[in-house]
Amino acid sequence: LGNVQFDSCNLNLSAFGYASLKQVKFAHCSLESADFYECTFKKVMFDACRLNEVNFSRTPLKGIDLSSSTFQRLTVSLEDLNGCEVSPDQAIGFASMLGLKIKE
Numbered sequence: 001l002g003n004v005q006f007d008s009c010n011l012n013l014s015a016f017g018y019a020s021l022k023q024v025k026f027a028h029c030s031l032e033s034a035d036f037y038e039c040t041f042k043k044v045m046f047d048a049c050r051l052n053e054v055n056f057s058r059t060p061l062k063g064i065d066l067s068s069s070t071f072q073r074l075t076v077s078l079e080d081l082n083g084c085e086v087s088p089d090q091a092i093g094f095a096s097m098l099g100l101k102i103k104e
Contacts, residue, residue, distance in 0.1 A: 001016075001019055001020070001021050001022070001024060002020075002021070002022040002023055002024065002029045002097075003022070003023050003024075004023075004024050004025075005024070005025040005027065006024075006025070006027065006029050006097065007027045007028060007029070008027070008028045008029065008040040009026075009029045009030075010029075010030050011026070011030060011034055011042060012030055012031065012032045012033055012034065013030045013032075013033050013034065013035075014031065014034040014092075015035045016021075016033070016035060016036050016038070016039055017035045017036065017038060018037065018038050018039065019036075019039050019040075020039070020042075021039060021040065021041050021042070021044050022042040022043060023042070023043045023044075023061040024041075024042075024043075024044050024045070025044075025045040026044075026045065026046050026047065026049050026068055027045075027047040027048065027049070027095075028047065028048050028049065029049045029050070030049070030050045031046075031049055031050060031051050031052070031054055032050055032053055033052075033053045033054070033055075034054050034055070035055045036054065036055060036056050036059050037055055037056075037057050037058060037059065038057070038058040038059060039056075039059040039090070040059075041059065041060070041061070041063075041064060044064060044078070044089050045064075045065065045075065046064065046066055046068075046069045047068055047069075048068045049070075050067040050070055050071070051069050051070065051071040051074065051104065052070070052071045052072050052073065053071075053072075053073055053074070053075070054074050054075070055075040055076055056074065056075060056076040056080060057075050057077065057080075058077075058080065059069075059076075059080055060082070060083075060085030061076065061078050061080055061082075061083070061084035062082060062084065063083055063084075063085075064084050064085065065084075065085040065091065066074070066084060066085065066086050066087075066090065067085055067086055068087075071090075074099060076100070078094075078097055081091040081099065086101045
């Protein structure tokens with residue numbers, strides 16, 4: 001899938017598993033419970049999307065910016081998160097995957 005922009009789309013429960021995505025932009029989309037299992041991303045953007053319960057298993061997120069998107073939980077490994085860009089609040093959530101407890 002390449003050279004595509006999804007704008008304000010309801011893509012909940014979408015199945016992109018095993019896909020190769022190149023120059024794909026998701027802008028203001030709802031992707032709740034979408035499946036990106038074992039995908040390859042090149043120049044993929046998630047701009048202000050809802051990503052709750054998205055499955056990124058076995059999908060490297062290096063260079064992917066999730067900071068403007070919202071989610072409570074993702075299915076992703078720490079290895080695949082390496083190099084992913086997240087907001088400070090999102091980083092706190094991922095710290096719990098490491099077993100860290102955040103104190104104020």
